[in-house]
Amino acid sequence: MSFEIDVITLFPEMFDAITKYGITGRASKNEIFRLHTWNPRSFARDNYRTVDDSPYGGGPGMIMLAPPLDEAITRAKIRQLSEGINETKVIYLSPQGKLLDHEKVLQLTKLEGMILLCGRYEGIDERIIMRQVDEEISIGNYVISGGELAAMVLVDSIVRHIPGALGSPNSAREDSFSNHLLEFPQYTRPEIYRGDSVPSILLSGDHAKIDRWRLQQSLGKTWLRRPDLLELKYKQGISKEEEELLEEFKRTPNFRIN
Numbered sequence: 001m002s003f004e005i006d007v008i009t010l011f012p013e014m015f016d017a018i019t020k021y022g023i024t025g026r027a028s029k030n031e032i033f034r035l036h037t038w039n040p041r042s043f044a045r046d047n048y049r050t051v052d053d054s055p056y057g058g059g060p061g062m063i064m065l066a067p068p069l070d071e072a073i074t075r076a077k078i079r080q081l082s083e084g085i086n087e088t089k090v091i092y093l094s095p096q097g098k099l100l101d102h103e104k105v106l107q108l109t110k111l112e113g114m115i116l117l118c119g120r121y122e123g124i125d126e127r128i129i130m131r132q133v134d135e136e137i138s139i140g141n142y143v144i145s146g147g148e149l150a151a152m153v154l155v156d157s158i159v160r161h162i163p164g165a166l167g168s169p170n171s172a173r174e175d176s177f178s179n180h181l182l183e184f185p186q187y188t189r190p191e192i193y194r195g196d197s198v199p200s201i202l203l204s205g206d207h208a209k210i211d212r213w214r215l216q217q218s219l220g221k222t223w224l225r226r227p228d229l230l231e232l233k234y235k236q237g238i239s240k241e242e243e244e245l246l247e248e249f250k251r252t253p254n255f256r257i258n
């Protein structure tokens with residue numbers, strides 16, 4: 001069964017970026033997820049297809065009108081139901097939402113589908129948030145011009161965790177943030193690049209040693225760059241081996257941080 005995604009957007013073509021290219025493009029082609037767009041302009045109630053108006057109380061910019069959004073979300077909900085999706089959520093991408101992180105991505109991956117609402121202009125009529133939105137998600141403490149890029153970030157991060165989306169099932173497991181650690185440094189050909197050699201252990205063929213080295217690099221990198229993540233790792237429970245590897249790394253940090 002596909003992960004069903006409905007997106008409410010004034011710019012449906014933007015979503016070609018994830019449905020046509022790269023890993024998400026392949027996942028879309030293989031129907032690991034299906035993305036359906038709804039343009040609120042199609043549900044505008046006047047001949048000019050108006051979807052925005054100035055804010056009550058004054059102020060700069062325009063606000064997206066409630067009725068076309070309401071109608072688009074309702075249609076999206078009906079479509080999800082008709083696809084047999086019971087576990088779904090309406091998510092408004094908003095700088096005022098909860099910050100997106102690895103845990104939230106994993107949590108959303110457990111759904112069967114979702115409806116993503118992309119704002120434009122100065123945002124949307126608050127009554128739509130009250131009536132139709134289950135959750136607001138932000139991709140960072142900054143403002144971008146529309147919810148589309150944020151929705152694509154969300155979809156991409158979720159799709160990577162759906163079985164079959166990545167070439168190797170281990171890829172997402174080894175990515176940064178899984179297990180509260182950053183990923184270890186990676187190298188590929190050539191063996192020596194401008195005088196810098198690949199760490200010899202990676203050429204040894206000894207997979208147990210390589211795994212240990214990688215774990216130590218992950219722990220060390222996280223300690224140097226993201227002590228906040230390491231704190232979470234300690235709370236979750238760090239193993240004796242991990243603790244020893246980290247202590248050894250702290251005595252001889254052996255990679256560059258930039």
Ligand SMILES: C[S@@+](CC[C@H](N)C(=O)[O-])C[C@H]1O[C@@H](n2cnc3c(N)ncnc32)[C@H](O)[C@@H]1O
Nearest residue numbers: 093094095119122123138139143144146147150
């Ligand atoms: C220019 S923003 C409106 C910002 C709004 N005036 C405010 O200050 O909260 C237009 C739309 O972009 C999207 N957006 C902007 N920044 C975002 C962020 N950090 N995360 C998720 N969506 C964002 C939202 O959908 C928003 O409705």
